[in-house]
Amino acid sequence: MPKVVVPEEKRRRRRPTRSGKVLSEQMIVDTALRLLREHGAAGLTARRLGLALDCDPSTLYRYFRGMDELTLAIGDTLIGQALQGWGPTGSWRDDLRTLGLRIHAAYVAHPQAAVLTTSRVTGRANELAADEAVLTVLSASGLPVRQAVAVYHAFIDQTLAFASLDAASLALPNAALLAEEEVWRSTYSRLPSATHPHIAEAAPLLATQMVSSAFPAALELLLDGVAARMHPRPS
Amino acid sequence: MPKVVVPEEKRRRRRPTRSGKVLSEQMIVDTALRLLREHGAAGLTARRLGLALDCDPSTLYRYFRGMDELTLAIGDTLIGQALQGWGPTGSWRDDLRTLGLRIHAAYVAHPQAAVLTTSRVTGRANELAADEAVLTVLSASGLPVRQAVAVYHAFIDQTLAFASLDAASLALPNAALLAEEEVWRSTYSRLPSATHPHIAEAAPLLATQMVSSAFPAALELLLDGVAARMHPRPS
DNA sequence: GTTCTTATGCCAACACAGTTGACCTTACGC
């Protein structure tokens, strides 16, 4: 049993697995992402991951201290994907909007992975880069540090919170998903108007509305608020 | 094996368990909440629940189709607690604010339970009551149905999203929590300003800011937006 | 009160999970 996990950049020996493949942290994370997409959030298991990589499950413990540390690495990869190719434009508002939408999109693109990682602080490279980017944009806009931190907090939390919520409903195992649709169809849209008049009235609208994300609208509201702080109008 | 679960209100026979206790859906949910609080989100298992109730784990399947259905019942109980004693005041803005804060608070008060349920649609009694309440408030304010549904969507999703995020960080197992604090202390506050100048500058503020919730501020922003739609100022 | 039925609790077993310690083999530093 590995008491210490050799960090990726320190790895010297690369012994191939029984089947000839040579493992790497990146390859494991990528395979994990594939498993998550294919088998759902509960489908990522050490055993299945070993099967997919054609290695023994215990081999994974040479790369990660446990399944939890693996999920942190997965999360950091997602943030990395969100930031790939991004650069500041000079407009703080455009930059924040783009960053928010990109992060949200990256998570929602891998819902099963997002569920596991949205609420975790990893301290890994890509997460740090993202935080630095947001603070840089806010700082360049002229906002004093104190306010910049407050805005950063609201911005990043709202983005992650919606990413988490939206991902969660996309990531439900098929059975639960069907059950949930069934609830909307059989329960909500057939409530007697005697007991729940407003739900009954709004039922058709609800069915169509609730499938899309409220994040873009909420993000725009937040940006409005920030703008108001920057250029307070005389009241 | 119970192919069909007898719904609580149809239950006639109440056979006491080996230890003399007479079970009920409510008692099971309450015990589950206690276990969640005491042993964390991963500490709620059928076996442990059976141990706490002094009954066989399989007995639980007479009350719930599986652990998943139990978590839905737990979630509905939380919503019920949020609504207990609440009544509309006539001011839509106060009512929405109170509802949002109450729901958020109810979830955050049981973080480990919230993590399991925030993103689920249960269709159970208390959830329906909450939705009807929000729609009633909005409708009474004079908002047309279409807009009321849009606002309802943003409102409920934002509330649940923040509840989920805030709960998640409170619900982390002790080991992960310590690891996370360690990340803030050792990684974030010791980043060289050469590579991450803005994080380095904001580090002390970050450490104090990030522990509190951004929800109240975000909620107020949303209410501002709704108010603007109701009384659009000439542009 | 007695009898009958069946709801409901209990038991034993299943497949699967994460994790660990001991072992073996082979790639690399010297």
Next chain:
DNA sequence: GCGTAAGGTCAACTGTGTTGGCATAAGAAC
């Protein structure tokens, strides 16, 4: 080339949700 130890493998441990079969006592019927 050789010796070392990194890293892959094997087998086993505990704990999980879930299920089918069985026993028993609660409540209905008379």
